[in-house]
Amino acid sequence: MLLAVDIGNTNIKLGIFEGDKLKATWSLATDTHTTPDEYGAVLLNLMERKEILPPNVAGVVLCGVVPPLLHTFMQLCKEYLNTKPLVIEAGVKTGMRICLDNPREVGPDRVVGAVAAQNLYGRPLTVIDLGTATTFDVVSKDGDYLGGAIAPGIGIASEALFARTAVLPRIELIRPRHVIGRNTISAMQSGIIFGYIDLIEGMIRRIEQELGTKVKVVATGGEAYPFAEEIAAIDVVNPNLTLIGLRLIYEMNKGQ
Numbered sequence: 001m002l003l004a005v006d007i008g009n010t011n012i013k014l015g016i017f018e019g020d021k022l023k024a025t026w027s028l029a030t031d032t033h034t035t036p037d038e039y040g041a042v043l044l045n046l047m048e049r050k051e052i053l054p055p056n057v058a059g060v061v062l063c064g065v066v067p068p069l070l071h072t073f074m075q076l077c078k079e080y081l082n083t084k085p086l087v088i089e090a091g092v093k094t095g096m097r098i099c100l101d102n103p104r105e106v107g108p109d110r111v112v113g114a115v116a117a118q119n120l121y122g123r124p125l126t127v128i129d130l131g132t133a134t135t136f137d138v139v140s141k142d143g144d145y146l147g148g149a150i151a152p153g154i155g156i157a158s159e160a161l162f163a164r165t166a167v168l169p170r171i172e173l174i175r176p177r178h179v180i181g182r183n184t185i186s187a188m189q190s191g192i193i194f195g196y197i198d199l200i201e202g203m204i205r206r207i208e209q210e211l212g213t214k215v216k217v218v219a220t221g222g223e224a225y226p227f228a229e230e231i232a233a234i235d236v237v238n239p240n241l242t243l244i245g246l247r248l249i250y251e252m253n254k255g256q
Contacts, residue, residue: 001057004246005073006109007064009132015243016052022240024050032068036075044080060085061250063108086250088112093252097144109242110137114145116245117218121236124215126207128200131221136203149203154196154223161188197230204233
């Protein structure tokens with residue numbers, strides 16, 4: 001079995017693969033103050049509930065955008081799983097050419113998601129990750145990672161309105177009935193929800209114009225399903241895209 005771990009800014013997604021089958025997934029809160037022993041105890045308990053024995057985990061693959069927690073999970077793997085994880089970083093084989101001014105700048109989770117998406121859905125494509133940030137990652141028809149765009153996530157944008165204004169309230173992010181809000185809450189919901197729908201649709205349109213071709217659009221992340229219901233240009237939603245990409249990259253590098 002393989003344990004795949006995606007350490008994000010808000011949540012840590014974990015998955016256990018048996019061959020190419022995703023046997024179990026879990027989500028933990030990201031907390032840089034949590035120790036390897038604390039995360040280890042939680043992980044072992046979760047595995048026990050799924051009847052997964054630690055000795056059966058033959059490998060671990062990690063990617064993350066929170067550097068302190070990479071070290072936490074590397075120590076956890078050593079102490080609790082008796083294995084050294086593969087960490088996705090510069091020099092790890094991904095099967096994808098990174099066409100950026102500085103390839104080391106791109107977040108490993110973005111490349112991992114792009115690897116999974118092209119393997120599952122073909123290319124050219126755009127991967128939209130609707131999480132803490134809203135990111136757009138573009139893969140060419142030749143399988144090159146071309147770069148993309150980064151915008152604040154919808155949760156960050158909503159929280160900023162509450163935190164940086166004197167009278168605007170914290171709101172529930174649900175679709176309002178009308179674009180023209182008749183009160184403060186519905187006006188904020190309209191601006192945020194419909195504003196992000198138009199942001200995503202506009203970015204897809206601009207990416208296709210720049211490439212000169214239509215692209216497959218794959219959405220992932222915590223907010224993917226609500227937006228996919230509103231945006232016809234999103235072809236597929238896959239919440240486990242990064243975990244699948246981690247498994248694929250692990251297989252490419254096994255024995256290296």
